[in-house]
Amino acid sequence: MLKDKEANSNGGKHTDISAGLPSLQFETALTQEQSLLLPLRTRAHCTTVECLAGACYLVSVMNGVRKEVFVVKNKTRAAQRIMQMGIEGDPAKIGIIGCGRLGRQLIKALKSYANVPNELIYVSTRRPESLSDFANAGVNVDFNNVWVTSQCDIVFLCCLPAVVNQVCAEIKNHLMKNKVLYSFVAGYSAKKLANILKFTNIIKPDFIYNEYSSKLPWSVSTLPADCLGNKQLTEKLCPLSQISNTSTEEGEQVIVQPPVLPVFMDVSWLMRIVFGCVNYATSQEVMSDVVVDIGNKVFFQSAKLETILKEVLLEEHFQLPSESVVTHLFEAAESDRSTYLEQTNISMHQSAQAAAYFPYWDLTQIDEKNQLAEVLIMNRNLRKAFIRRFTASFDRLVQFQ
Incomplete structure (x- = not known):
């Protein structure tokens, strides 16, 4: 493991030497009109x-x-x-x-x-x-x-x-x-x-961003790249972290929490990344049932969740709106020229066993109104697993100089 050149006695963090000194603050020299900006x-x-x-x-x-x-x-x-x-x-x-x-x-x-x-x-x-x-x-x-x-x-x-x-x-x-x-x-x-x-x-x-989020506290004294070393912050950067469940007499209810950051991204951004990774695996001629197994390992780091995500992704595959499909990368065997999207009579159980390829998704059409997003929003355990994997992406295991 290579040492971080920026590491020092305070753990590699930058210290704001102007903190607590009002006359040295950036805002001090601003006019009233400039302060509005x-x-x-x-x-x-x-x-x-x-x-x-x-x-x-x-x-x-x-x-x-x-x-x-x-x-x-x-x-x-x-x-x-x-x-x-x-x-x-x-x-x-x-x-x-x-x-x-x-x-x-x-x-x-x-x-x-x-x-x-x-x-x-x-x-x-x-x-x-x-x-x-x-x-x-x-x-x-x-x-x-x-x-x-x-x-x-x-x-x-x-x-x-x-x-x-x-x-x-x-x-x-x-x-x-x-x-x-x-x-x-x-x-x-x-x-x-x-x-x-x-x-x-x-x-x-x-x-x-909105009027409420713009009033949230946020320090600009740390370089943006260094902010990713704050694990509590990186967890908040995941759009799913703003969603929680509460128990009611009718069952669990999903609640969208007020924003905790001045700027945030929505769940559709996460979905585009998921389907972008699926597109890559499909481009390498990996079959759909294997792709969803890979997805569970990569996005959830848990084999126990395989069945859930497999069913969700395969169902999304069969119910995908036609305008979201750009092309099929691979055709079926010569004896059966129809594509899997045309085989709408195949049952969910049979489709999971079939040797099918996913279509090539148009990422510009992917939003949070798809079944995978709905499952992540509704299922507390899946959501927590996804957030944990998101946060783990920023663990500094190896430093390359």
Whole structure:
């Protein structure tokens, strides 16, 4: 285990030396009109933390899925040893297009909390010389959007809105079904990007805030990447943590708690990540019943929950609205040319046993109005297991420098 260069006597945390000194506070020099804009500072900082948390979580679970798929497709003793030793099998290469303030924080967060080594990070920026510190550490840095997109499995779009059309024109022919595009570009929804790129494996976090949440306390003194080291905070970053159950005479009732953060994301964002991982496994020709087993291991870390998630995902497979299906990656055998979505008369029990592939989901159509989201919201134990796995994504087991 490599030591964190930033670690010091106070456990690696940054100390706010201006705390308790009113004359040194940022707010002191502001006029009354300028003070009205202070909530924007808090919102921007919290949004950046949410961005970094979402990116680290995606990389963590995607690497978990890739590891399981690697073992399934390579049923050898070596693959089994990789599984038992906890070594990453076929880890994802991470691409970042645009590397300003958010991009730099993203690199630090991925290295610290998603256990991504430098050599697996590829960055395209208009000013490669500004990232000499990362390049010297082993990060692949250049100004070549096509190179990053073709090399990487997960591509984070961090460019300015003014250049997004140019970037999309360059990368659109290099986005394959086994890749995920995660966009932070303001003003461009996932559906708008999908129309430009003719590619639907796109995840874009949508941030929610209101008058109540803007008044919540939030410290901006810590760098956004360092905030992910706070386990209590990372648990709150999971959208499911705002949901709880209460017992009534009629049974359990679901309650949505008031927001605890100035900015938060909804459950649909989590669903897109789940189905994005399912899309990857399907692109590797992993059958649906195996995919849901992998999903239980990766998202819940419990074999006891296999039957529940398997039934939910398979039922979602058969009841999926037609507009949410882009294509079927694989056709049935020559003797039976119909796809599994057309075989609506197959029973749930039979479908779980069938050698079927999931369709390739359009992630821009996935929202919280699907059965998996409903089960997570209604089932307290499943929800807690999901939140525990979310929080565990930020455990700093290994530090790569």
